[in-house]
Amino acid sequence: MQKASRPRDHEKHAKEIMLKKFCNTLPDSPPSQAPVSREEAEDAVRVLLRYLGEDIARPGLRDTPGRVVRAWEEWCAGYGEDPADTLDTTFEDMTRYDQPVILRGIDFISHCEHHMAAMPGKAHVAYWPDAKVVGISKLARTVDVFARRLQSQENLTCEIAEAIDRNLKPRGVAVVLSAAHGCMTTRGASKPESLLVTRHFTGCFKSDLQLQEQIFAALTGR
Numbered sequence: 237m238q239k240a241s242r243p244r245d246h247e248k249h250a251k252e253i254m255l256k257k258f259c260n261t262l263p264d265s266p267p268s269q270a271p272v273s274r275e276e277a278e279d280a281v282r283v284l285l286r287y288l289g290e291d292i293a294r295p296g297l298r299d300t301p302g303r304v305v306r307a308w309e310e311w312c313a314g315y316g317e318d319p320a321d322t323l324d325t326t327f328e329d330m331t332r333y334d335q336p337v338i339l340r341g342i343d344f345i346s347h348c349e350h351h352m353a354a355m356p357g358k359a360h361v362a363y364w365p366d367a368k369v370v371g372i373s374k375l376a377r378t379v380d381v382f383a384r385r386l387q388s389q390e391n392l393t394c395e396i397a398e399a400i401d402r403n404l405k406p407r408g409v410a411v412v413l414s415a416a417h418g419c420m421t422t423r424g425a426s427k428p429e430s431l432l433v434t435r436h437f438t439g440c441f442k443s444d445l446q447l448q449e450q451i452f453a454a455l456t457g458r
């Protein structure tokens with residue numbers, strides 16, 4: 237025979253229900269932005285492996301979730317970086333130089349935000365200094381800050397150019413990217429040789445179309 241519950245148990249249960257209802261009315265952080273632990277991220281990889289029909293207990297896959305999460309932390313390390321920190325060391329004693337600074341062939345690996353597929357490419361960056369000149373390695377670092385995120389190539393191009401424009405306040409910036417998209421070269425349309433070329437100009441390179449064509453030719457070696 238079931239033991240009759242005591243009045244105190246009823247009271248406790250009622251309080252729990254009330255607390256639960258109250259909590260449900262609180263403005264929670266949106267589920268899409270709630271922090272995720274390393275364990276939860278690894279569990280998500282296990283779910284994907286199972287979805288693909290894999291046996292997650294087999295020896296070859298035992299450490300795969302941890303490796304996948306660590307690899308993605310590296311591929312997306314740009315989220316934790318601010319381009320203002322990268323571009324804050326400038327040289328202001330190069331007033332005799334009055335031509336664009338051009339850095340071609342900066343290798344980068346980004347990942348497309350639509351498929352999370354690899355997007356390896358080359359960035360070609362130019363800026364025409366006004367007062368501030370930056371070390372060339374900082375230009376390459378700026379490319380990485382934005383490339384190491386989930387991206388569309390179009391936005392990536394603009395973000396690199398605008399960060400240089402904002403921090404160095406030059407006469408103009410020109411950025412050209414060419415990249416292969418894993419989502420198109422290895423699947424879907426399966427066009428392994430295709431390259432997407434995007435360009436973004438600010439300042440003098442935007443307003444002066446002749447200058448724009450000249451810098452584009454210099455950046456792409458045409």
Ligand SMILES: [Zn+2]
Pocket residue numbers: 348349350351352353417419420
């Ligand atoms: Zn894609």
